[in-house]
Amino acid sequence: MEQSYLSSSWYRVSGLKLRLRGHARIHRAIFRGQLWYVLQDRTSGRFHRFTPETWFIISLLDGRRTIQEIWDMACAQLEDKVMTQDEVIHLLGQLHTTDVLFGDVPPDIGELADRGKKQRDRKLIMSFMNPLALRFGLIDPDKFLQATLPLIRPLFSWVGALGFCLLFGYALVLAGVHWRALTKDVTDRVLSAENLILLLIAFPMIKAVHELGHAYAVKRWGGTVHEIGVMLLVFMPVPYVDASDSLAFQNKWHRAIVGGAGIMVEIVLAALALIVWVNAEPGLVRAFAFNVMLIGGVSTLVFNGNPLLKFDGYYVLSDIIEIPNLASRANAYLGYLVQRYAFRIRSATSPVTASGEAGWLFFYGFAAFFYRLTITAAIVTFVSRQFFIVGTLIAVWAVILMLGVPVAKGIWFLLVNPALRHNRGRAFGVVAGTIAALAVVLFLVPLPHSTIAQGIVWLPGNGIVNVGADGVVTEILAAPDSEVAQGMPLVRLEDPLLAAKVELLTIRVRELKVRLAKQDIADEANSLIVKEELRLAEADLALAADRQKSLTVRSQASGTFILPGATDLVGRFLHRGETVGYVAEFDHPLIRVVVPEDEADLVRSHTRDVSVRLVGDMWRAIPARMIREVPALSDSLPSAALSTVGGGTISLDPTDPKQRRVVANLLHLDLRLDEDRTIPRIGSRVYVRFSYGAEPLAGRLYRGVRQVFLRVFQI
Structure with a gap:
């Protein structure tokens, strides 16, 4: 035997005769294809994992053999894989510390009391180490769970799994159909005073059923549950159960089901609540069902179902990947x-x-x-x-x-x-x-710093051709795609009713003028009445005549006349203000770009260079310059093409039935390209880069944190 296997402290333990206490249980387990032995301390609820070589030593601790005899037997059986004497001493110390060893050494009552006090203090400290989840044990529910298990056992079967899948699928379909109603004003609905009361009532109730799911899953496969208590999750009391007995299950899928049982329970409750919410009339029941859906969905996604936090999803992942x-x-x-x-x-x-x-x-x-x-x-x-x-x-x-x-x-x-x-x-x-x-x-x-925003090829107000009055298109006066000058007629409309109205008003004005001429000078009262009627008639005639003139649509700018749908325009009825076409200067196009509110100050104050990339020519950056800024921030888009619905990146407010309002305010800017460039069409999307030069990361981080404090806390 090599010297490295020996220990100078071996004489202290070689003559001891030790055995495991009665509350220690050993379970075989396979993790990632390797055999392990798991020691369960049924008193403390802790588990310890050992290799087969270590377990060989532990299995020989029967209270009759000395440690020296056990090590000699291990050397003969395991040969090169045997534990060193120092490793055996460390193992015995570990088993002694966990209080699972019993032997011919008189117990040190003071040490046992001190160890128990340290364990209690350590458990209390660990309870307060997490500021978002404090635990306090209350009662032992094992007898109650065992008595009621026959009622729950059928749910842990293939029939129960099939029912769960069908209910979950149906709930997904319902959620998709009613998604807009579900998400409408969700923040205001959740944080309202009335709803917070319902939320505080629903949350612990749902979590109680959630924890019962874990407990019954443990009992289903023969485990025990000896602790139920209260956990303060962000200072809200919610129940919890100690399901650690499931760690002794040899089947990893049984362990995973125990870990995921609470998630499945919440999904079932959320699905049933969705069905109630869809069919119930507005009121207390419907509001309560909405909160059940919210808790079952959000808490599962963010907390329980997420394996990156030590909640249910963590244990499910740990069991599945072994x-x-x-x-x-x-x-x-x-x-x-x-x-x-x-x-x-x-x-x-x-x-x-x-x-x-x-x-x-x-x-x-x-x-x-x-x-x-x-x-x-x-x-x-x-x-x-x-x-x-x-x-x-x-x-x-x-x-x-x-x-x-x-x-x-x-x-x-x-x-x-x-x-x-x-x-x-x-x-x-x-x-x-x-x-x-x-x-x-x-x-x-210093690292390059810039903002990427989206925009569209835009027209100034006088480049949009709008109809001045209601009417039917009778003639296209300017050929589409032709060059037109300011004031040139483009489209003629006709309104027979308006023409008849002008004729009637003309006759009415003539009639009143004749009556006024024949009016007796002495009858001043009647003269005033006729004059007032004449004034009103002339005003109506002037208004109708202006409307009649506006039936001929004229260009407000010089450029290329663009007329979408020209082939079927004649004969169509158009309303006043409706856009019929555009007059654009393609050699000097205008770009309307929108910038998020958080980036507005940077764009205004720190922009050094601006470049534009067209969707159809992304490889070429075209220099541009800012020519104007819309004074106030806006919650509207210049074009639906910039929204997520139209293929852009800006989210629309789901509560807006017209789908025009955005979630966050935007800064609108107009840009002009520095070079002559033909733009494919009005409304095409472009990408704009505002470059601020180089800046270290610390300045950007400070600015980002500062913006968060201003936006959230107004400080």
């Missing part, structure tokens, strides 16, 4: 990469135990961290809008726990960890170099 303790092992793997390859600690141990785990651990470690930051920021923003002080406290708490604590642990590791005794200088150098590099990139390196 990587227990995914989150903690992902963090450990990232730490291992830093220690092994950045700090060059050769003794660093990788948490990867099977092929394929490294990719999952690497991706999950980064994705979960950034998603937690995002969702925490969203929660803080939401709460701060209503309760600024509470939101600020949550933000401080979250920053300390998510950023401050890891940084403090990292500093402590650099200062005192013995693994760095030969590499501490390198570790400090790597950390300092990384911080310096980030600082240089953020504050010193």
